[in-house]
Amino acid sequence: MGRATVRLDPAFAVGPVRPRLFGSFVEHMGRCVYTGIYEPSHPDADELGFRTDVAHLVRELGVTVVRYPGGNFVSNYRWEDGVGAKADRPTQLDLAWRSVETNQVGTDDFVDWARSVGVEPMMAVNLGTRGPSEAVELLLYCNGDPGTQWPDRRAQNGHVEPHDVRVWCLGNEMDGPWQMGHKTAGEYARVAEETARAMRRVDRDLELVACGSSSRGMPTFGTWERVVLERCFDLVDHVSAHAYYEPLDGDVDSFLASAEDMNRFIQSVVATADHVAAVRGSDKRIMVSFDEWNVWRQQGFDGESSLAVREAPELIEDVYDVTDAVVVGSLLATLLQHADRVSMACQAQLVNVIAPIMTEPGGASWRQTIYHPFALTARYARGMVLRPAVVCDRVDTAAYGPVDQLVVTATLDDTGEGGADLTVFFANRSRTEPVELTLDVAAAVGAAPGDWTLVEHLALYDDDPTATNTRLEPDRVVPRPGGARTEGDTLTATLPPTSWHCIRLTEAVSR
Numbered sequence: 222m223g224r225a226t227v228r229l230d231p232a233f234a235v236g237p238v239r240p241r242l243f244g245s246f247v248e249h250m251g252r253c254v255y256t257g258i259y260e261p262s263h264p265d266a267d268e269l270g271f272r273t274d275v276a277h278l279v280r281e282l283g284v285t286v287v288r289y290p291g292g293n294f295v296s297n298y299r300w301e302d303g304v305g306a307k308a309d310r311p312t313q314l315d316l317a318w319r320s321v322e323t324n325q326v327g328t329d330d331f332v333d334w335a336r337s338v339g340v341e342p343m344m345a346v347n348l349g350t351r352g353p354s355e356a357v358e359l360l361l362y363c364n365g366d367p368g369t370q371w372p373d374r375r376a377q378n379g380h381v382e383p384h385d386v387r388v389w390c391l392g393n394e395m396d397g398p399w400q401m402g403h404k405t406a407g408e409y410a411r412v413a414e415e416t417a418r419a420m421r422r423v424d425r426d427l428e429l430v431a432c433g434s435s436s437r438g439m440p441t442f443g444t445w446e447r448v449v450l451e452r453c454f455d456l457v458d459h460v461s462a463h464a465y466y467e468p469l470d471g472d473v474d475s476f477l478a479s480a481e482d483m484n485r486f487i488q489s490v491v492a493t494a495d496h497v498a499a500v501r502g503s504d505k506r507i508m509v510s511f512d513e514w515n516v517w518r519q520q521g522f523d524g525e526s527s528l529a530v531r532e533a534p535e536l537i538e539d540v541y542d543v544t545d546a547v548v549v550g551s552l553l554a555t556l557l558q559h560a561d562r563v564s565m566a567c568q569a570q571l572v573n574v575i576a577p578i579m580t581e582p583g584g585a586s587w588r589q590t591i592y593h594p595f596a597l598t599a600r601y602a603r604g605m606v607l608r609p610a611v612v613c614d615r616v617d618t619a620a621y622g623p624v625d626q627l628v629v630t631a632t633l634d635d636t637g638e639g640g641a642d643l644t645v646f647f648a649n650r651s652r653t654e655p656v657e658l659t660l661d662v663a664a665a666v667g668a669a670p671g672d673w674t675l676v677e678h679l680a681l682y683d684d685d686p687t688a689t690n691t692r693l694e695p696d697r698v699v700p701r702p703g704g705a706r707t708e709g710d711t712l713t714a715t716l717p718p719t720s721w722h723c724i725r726l727t728e729a730v731s732r
């Protein structure tokens with residue numbers, strides 16, 4: 222049994238919780254769009270063809286912003302194919318995933334869907350096989366006022382009001398050799414600069430995201446960010462980071478410690494961006510858009526070239542277990558711990574493709590294990606992110622050396638009408654050792670004894686860490702009461718091995 226003491230002090234705050242940290246990603250890939258969010262023949266489809274059962278789960282998940290339409294897909298996408306009368310839209314071969322793209326969902330449809338489920342659309346432009354001209358035309362189509370060709374086309378297509386998309390990604394993973402139109406850092410920096418400058422001529426208040434590295438392990442990592450930002454520094458607001466985690470060669474201990482990689486990744490990108498700022502004598506702070514992250518067992522994926530050409534194929538439909546959910550919970554905690562510099566984050570993806578939500582064509586939809594830490598964190602992380610002081614045991618890992626057994630983050634919200642709310646999230650990443658946790662509540666909130674009560678302790682845990690949710694057993698793994706106790710000003714709880722927790726306290730007296 223490990224022991225842990227956690228101290229929280231409102232004086233040690235990272236910054237406000239950024240709602241955009243709870244973003245997701247819809248790519249035209251596999252069954253994310255077709256038979257995922259969109260399936261006109263489904264009994265629960267709405268008048269636009271979108272599945273209302275999926276929309277319900279998306280709302281419940283608490284997603285705030287959704288990146289679209291890719292991903293690798295965007296780098297050979299002709300957005301014009303996806304607007305106008307559906308019967309007139311061409312069917313194309315998507316080269317990213319060797320899939321038949323019917324274009325029955327496109328820009329207008331996605332924005333309609335996003336608004337209907339209450340999420341902000343975040344758009345990516347094709348800087349692989351296309352360039353500044355097509356990016357500007359898409360921007361004008363989306364955001365322009367009527368009176369010129371592209372906004373007028375949008376109005377003819379039934380959308381008189383501009384879509385008002387604020388966040389735009391300048392391409393996707395352009396550092397990756399797998400990308401259509403892959404570029405060197407210098408080549409990408411130049412086209413990103415030209416595109417950003419042109420897009421800002423249309424609307425200088427856009428938020429623009431430059432492509433960073435598609436993982437911390439890329440050979441160009443660090444240099445890529447520096448070269449891109451040296452050229453685009455004044456024109457962009459964010460630089461992207463992407464990371465997918467899996468138990469490499471069965472190394473589950475290192476996998477459970479994946480948050481270490483994300484932490485070092487963010488620190489390195491921030492350092493590189495601030496180095497570019499320093500050299501320029503600038504106080505501007507480029508933010509990190511962690512706009513693809515998740516667990517993805519890529520060792521089981523043979524690569525794009527191996528794929529047979531099909532329409533809406535079952536691609537990378539990973540089935541997640543309890544261990545995966547603990548990793549996802551710890552990654553969310555890490556993003557929150559960097560809320561001062563990570564402006565946005567998108568779990569990739571939303572439905573069916575390495576996703577928290579699964580669907581059966583014509584049938585059911587259900588929540589994977591990883592759905593639960595996301596939904597609870599998105600719902601209860603409110604107010605200020607606190608920087609916890611954690612004293613706990615260490616776990617040895619091959620990839621990262623010894624790491625803290627616990628990942629902890631906390632938020633304190635005193636903006637409501639009643640008393641303040643404190644929520645603490647924990648991941649126990651030991652596979653063998655439970656933790657006896659002690660949290661000094663009075664120190665955490667600076668309140669008088671007895672002023673705080675425990676609202677709820679929810680735990681995601683199973684005696685079998687490989688337990689999953691499936692169509693036949695969709696609620697095998699769900700958050701259950703975790704058994705935390707309070708006595709005086711102290712909260713204690715036993716956190717089992719490979720478990721994730723959300724503990725909520727509230728101020729019992731109105732101030």
Ligand code: AHR
Nearest residue numbers: 248292293294393394569
């Ligand atoms: O999310 C799946 C793929 O992973 C995306 O298309 C790409 O950007 C990344 O490599």
